[in-house]
Amino acid sequence: MTANPAYVRGPKDPALWIKTLGTALDEQAARFGDKSALIVPWQSVRLSYRQLADRSRVVAKALLRLGLRHGDSVGIMAGNCHEYIEVFLGGARIGCPVVVLNNTYSPDELRNAACISSCKVIFIASKIGTKDLAAHIAILRGQGHPNPKLLELLQLVCLGNDEFDGKGIGIQSYTQLKVKAAFGITDEEMLRRAEARVDPDNVLNLQFTSGTTGAPKAAMLTHVNLLNNGLFIGDALRLTPDDIVCCPPPLFHCFGLVVGFLSSLSHGCAIVFPSDNFDAKKVVDAVMSEDATIILSVPTMFMAQLEVMAKSGQKPRRLRAGLSAGAALSVSLIAKVREKMGLRKIINAYGMTETSPITFMTVLDDSDDKAETIGRVMPHTAAKVIDSNAYIFVVNRLIHPSRYIVTMPQKFSRQPPGVSEAILITFPAPNLLLVTLNRPQQLNAMPQGSHRAFSSLELWSEKNRAGIPSHGADGDSWLEHGFGGMSNRRGKEPIIAAVSGYCFGGGFEVMLNSDCVIASESAKFGLPRASEMTLLGRTYTAQTLYEWGILSKVLPENSVLDEALRWAAEVAAQSPDAIILNHAGLLGGWDGEDPTLLSNHLPIVTTDPNALEEQARGAMETKSFKYIYRGAGELSTMDANRLAFRQWRIIPRVLKPASPRDLTTELFCVKYDSPLLVAPVGVQAMFHSSGERGLIAACAELGIPYILSTAATQSIETIAEACGPHPRWYQLYWPKDNDITRSLVLRAKNSGFSALVVTLDTVTVAWRPHDLDIANLPFLEGIGNAVGFSDPVFREKFYARSGKTPEEDQLGASRYWISEVFAAEHHSWEDLELLRELWEGPIVLKGVLSAEDARLALQHGVDGIVVSNHGGRQIDGGVSSLEMLPEVVEAVGDRMTILFDSGIRTGSDIIKAIALGAQAVFVGRPALYGSGIAGKEGAYEVLAGLLADMEQCMAIAGFQSIADLKPSIIRKV
Structure with a gap:
């Protein structure tokens, strides 16, 4: 088969630098x-x-x-x-x-x-x-x-x-x-x-980026991307350690940072930056005084330098070559620059920010007329060259297993898994993942390697992002079994297929299992394992499959991808959780299930907030359940928390745009997917064998920051490692010993926790009859002491007083730890100075219910507060958090971040708390019930259900974003 001349690939030498x-x-x-x-x-x-x-x-x-x-x-x-x-x-x-x-x-x-x-x-x-x-x-x-x-x-x-x-x-x-x-x-x-x-x-x-590829966006470039691009640029210039490179282009641009600095670094050169901002005279002066051998500029910079030289009569002594990028350098200007600056050669470089940044360059051996072309493709780079009328986009990238360039929305914390050079990944719009096959010589057939790639992408994808694969044919590469996990697929994400050309074998199987299929008029379909297709050698046109109801739409070839992207964007604009549920219903219908029952897809955890406690009671051990279930005294504060929410009613609006909903929330200059956080809760190993890890995983999947409790069952460092790149905050039970406080805070800081939540309403543990009656004291049993027992300062102090390690005297160490963190002694407002000295990030005080305390927190430089009564676990007969929220907001709401905790059970509860002035809310017991019932999966279902409930309520009530949730949308009854 003749190679497609539109596809070009650079040489495989020199070898890639795989280093930082x-x-x-x-x-x-x-x-x-x-x-x-x-x-x-x-x-x-x-x-x-x-x-x-x-x-x-x-x-x-x-x-x-x-x-x-x-x-x-x-x-x-x-x-x-x-x-x-x-x-x-x-x-x-x-x-x-x-x-x-x-x-x-x-x-x-x-x-x-x-x-x-x-x-x-x-x-x-x-x-x-x-x-x-x-x-x-x-x-x-x-x-x-x-x-x-x-x-x-x-x-x-x-x-x-x-x-x-x-x-x-x-x-x-x-x-x-x-x-x-x-x-x-x-x-x-x-x-x-x-x-x-x-x-x-x-x-x-x-x-x-500068916006030339559609709209400005943030391109995320790796060590491998940039180092190798700099290496190859330097090779094209034939840099040696004797060269001195003069670089007037700015460092904020990839021209200065990569083309200039990294190409010089990779070849042992010296690089000169003549001025902080471009100044043609200073450039010429630097070239002369430093005896520069290489000059980097854009055409307008070259022209300004020529003007300075014409006035001064200067001519560089050692300049041998120049490089121009960012715009075409005409043959006539090249000739003028070479004559006036003494250059033997000028080469041109082209590319995009996303491609590290240079994709094509001329080289020193090329004639000057080659400067009016895009030059030669860079090593280890593949590209498709198109004319101005072709409907396709160019993808250029360094090719190396698991190492490729991809421009991702900033919300994603890690790149998609390494696939192969045959599959290209882009994000054309928010919440859309575009998967493009890149095997032109095999008509974009999907071999077994593609099967593994699609499987890994399926696992990576966590939320609804519509994928748009294209398919082709290769008779030697059909997969014997189901392709890429797509056969009878159970994924949560809708898939829209855009098909142009041949769609056989694995591609046909993916097409059949896609949710919507848009094909070109010239597309051909076939499946070798289907008797009619195999024995009779038949293929089918797009029109035939459209008539059979397999295809959603048939269009001219140059309209297929546009239409698929429009469909995908429309899907992605809907509620993610509603899409998942509707998608599950469709799958159930295809499998012959009763679509009204979804009998094979019942939730692990009940969606009824009033039934959740009873399900948890049946699933958890008695001590574990009661530790969560009950609170202080006769539970009057717990009851007040729920009653307070029932005293507020939502006022719905009609005939207002409410789609797509936007739950994104910004806290301390960090944008999160929703206003939901999980309250810091200790002793999680009591509730499920996964301990904190299950809840960490659930939070990570939903983009919720994990808040580690001082009463955790694993160390600060272990939890930080489990969180990986996902956001995490640290909750401090404030010890009375400043040395131990200092050690805990610095450990959290050094482990990448970004916010410090200081709990103030637990100077001692409350009177909790339901725990006392069954001797339910996990700390004395060594549960929830891992943060203290792993602390070097605490260990040193305990050894000094007992001559033993915590492992040798668990009961004694537990008592000592409890005496530190629940010391029945209040710190003072002035003591906050120590925490501020130790912690540069936001400090949040949890347990503030008084407007006066909120004002004092503001005066002492605190960044945020949590209006909370500890879920009714500390003071019996206390005020509810929700009834105090408006007073606190009125006192300091426009000057500090206000979070809310205690009593959240439904999506409408979240809406009410935000309408009353909270910027985000904590949820505690429900998430722990989910974890106790089914670990990570249970916690995930509870949290996802809360968000789905909230979003559905917003849709029905006519609220499109968090900004719409104002005091005017609720009324007290």
Whole structure:
């Protein structure tokens, strides 16, 4: 079969670098030592490879001291300066993606970009060229914004200005930051551990595209992507360690960062950044003074440099080659640049941000007229070349097993699984996953390798995202059994198939098991195992299958994908949970089940909130159930919590757009999928053998942050590892011993917990008759003490007083631990200063019911409060949380984050709490009942059911988003 000339592939040599940027830098530092690596004339800075590696370690340690951990984003907005490179390398060492923020952003654009990318710290210059960034810094500090707490999680480091006083939101100078991190054995050990966690496939850089590919978006590029692109660019320029590269393009653009810096680093060159902002005279001066051999520019920069040279009469002595990117460089301009600047050759480079960024380049051996072409495809890169009239998009990517470029919505915490070079992954719209087959020589047939790829994608997909596969034919590669887990498929996500060309074998099987199929008029269908098709050799047209009712629609070939994407977007706009339930009903009907009963798909956990307790009672051991079920005294506070919700009624609206619903909620500058959080609950191993892990997994699937209790049954570090990349907060039962407090808080900080929830209503355990009557005291049995027993300071202090370890004297250690965390002694408001010293992130006080206490919390710099009575487990005869919520909101609601806890059982309860001023709610008992009934699956069903109930209620009542849930939508009766 003749190869399709539209498909091109670069050479397989040289071999890919499968390493992290930190490793590459260390290797180059060992090889080149004191040789110049970075030259910044405008700052009078000249760093060797060894110095650059050392400085990157200092920055990495500084980031760790700020509380950043693997996967946390680091933003930077600055001109071309040595600090920019040091921050980029420092973040790379510990697995913190660096978000490069465009120097032209307005203050509002900067704030939005910081929030979208979830930056934990931003390095920002006080000015860039003549542009003052005071307004940008002010808006990042929350000034001039209706919600000044929006960015309180963010820490700021100012470059080039040591005058900041450290007030506000963690702002300090770059010099101060590095001095603090320059020394310390502990920091070195932390750095070694952090570096060991970084993988070449981790995201290294988040680049905001310029919008030329449709709309600006954040491209997530890995160590492998960027290092290899820099390596191949340097090879095309034939860089050697003797070269000196002059780079005027900005570092916030991939031209400066990848084409410039990483190509130089990979070849042991020195790179010169002449000025913080483009200045043609400074570029020419740098080329002359540093005897540069390579110049990087866009066409307009070349023209400005030529003008400066014409006026000064200067002509570079050693320039041998130039590289232009971003726009075509005409043959006439090439000739002029070569003549005036003494260049022997100029090469052109093209690509997209998403492709690391260069895909095609000319090389030094090409003639000048080749500059008007896109050049040659890069090594290890595949592309499809199209003309301006073809209906197809170009996909260019580095090809390596499990290593490929994909532009993902920021909500996803990890990339899709590695598939193969025959399957391309893109996200064309929110909640849509587009799977495109890429086997043109086999007419896009689906062999056994594709089966495994589709299976892995099926497992990866967690929520409804419509997939759109295309199919072809290859008579030697049909799969003998069901394809990709698609046969009689049970997935939750609807699949829409867009079919053009041949659809045989595995492709036919996938098509039959898709939910909707849109085909081109020229498509052909067949299945070798079907007798009529096999024995008679028949294939069927799209029109025939449409008449049989197998296809949903038949269209001209160039309209198929557009229509499939429109259908998929329409599906994705609906309630995810409603889609799952409706999809289950359809599957039941196909299987011959009674669609009104879904008898084979009954929920594991009852959907009736009033029946949940009884189901849990039957499934759990008596002690475990009663520990959750009951509360303090005669349960009057528990009863008040539920009664309070029944005293409020929702006022529905009609004839209002309520689709698609948007439950996304922003807390402390982090966007979550919904306003639902699971309350921190201890002793979870009592309820199910999976302990905390089951609830962690359920929260991860639903995008809910997990809040670890101090009374957990596993250590802080173990839970952090189980959470992986998913968001996590730490709840502190505040010990009376400051040394133990300091140790617990720092352990949580070092383990990547992002918020500190301090529970204040448990200075001692309440009078709970239902536990006392059956001696239900899990802490004395060693359950719920893992955080304390694993704490080095607590262990040291217990050994000093008893001469034993907690393992040798469990009862004694338990009593000592209880005496610390439930000490019957109140801390003071002034004691919060210690927590603020230890914790740079948001601090949230849980158990605030008084408006006066809320005001005091605000005065003492607290970031948020949880209006909570501990679910009625602490004070009998107390006020309900909901009745106090309006007073607290009135006192401080527009100046701090208010969360709600106690009594949530239904989706309408969540709506009522938010309408009364809460920004998010905690749910406790229901999630634990689900976990006690069926572990992770049970907890998931309860939490997903709450969200589905909430979303359905919003749809019926005419509310489209969280912003619609205002006090005016409810009434007290």
